[in-house]
Amino acid sequence: MLTVQLSKQRGLSLVELMITVGLGLVLMAALTSVFSNTLGVNSRSLTFSQLQEETTAVMELMVSDIRRTGYHAGAANIIIAPDNTVTAFSDSVVISAFSDEAGSSCILFKYDINGNGVDDGNSEAFGYRLATGQIERRQSSASCTEGGWQDLTSTAMVNVSALTFTLTEQISADMTEQRVNIVLVAQAATDPTLQRTLTTDVVLRNAF
Secondary structure, eight states: OOOOOOOOOOOOOHHHHHHHHHHHHHHHHHHHHHHHHHHHHHHHHHHHHHHHHHHHHHHHHHHHHHTTTTOOTTTTHHHHOGGGOOOTTTTOOEEEOOTTSOTTOEEEEEOOTTOSSSOOGGGGEEEEEEETTEEEEOOTTOOTTSSOOEEOSOTTTEEEEEEEEEEEEEEETTEEEEEEEEEEEEEESSOTTOEEEEEEEEEETTOO
């Protein structure tokens, strides 16, 4: 006669099961926290990178444009035939401000963009200003307080809290050298705690 002996298999008790589930929940909570922190750090890094790119691009554009202030094709005539020299581009820098903005937050200037030695009016009048948290570029010879300027920065990306232009003159070896100091302060639109300040000097070698 064949006798089959069954062994008893013991499972988890209720207490052991509760401890296992509790440890699993603690582990999941820890992993979720680490994952959330990692996402937060990566998001801030991306936002700050976008802030850097936006402000650097705008600053480089302003610097390259302002550096050309006063240029005109007939500059050599200042020495050869000063009485016949086009003077519309000379001493064309004006620093002012848009309504309700801090002083010296707008700059106007001119240069001979097509190199024909002639003042062609609106197409050769340039400028930059701070207006309601954004940097704008001058259009159609508009003054610092007029409308019709073009936005350069995006409200979805950055908020510009300060923009200042300071014009200085220095006499060296009987030559007058003009400089424009630019200070730009901006914050990320989605995270104002992320801020960047840029400062640079631009030498106006063509301004007479």
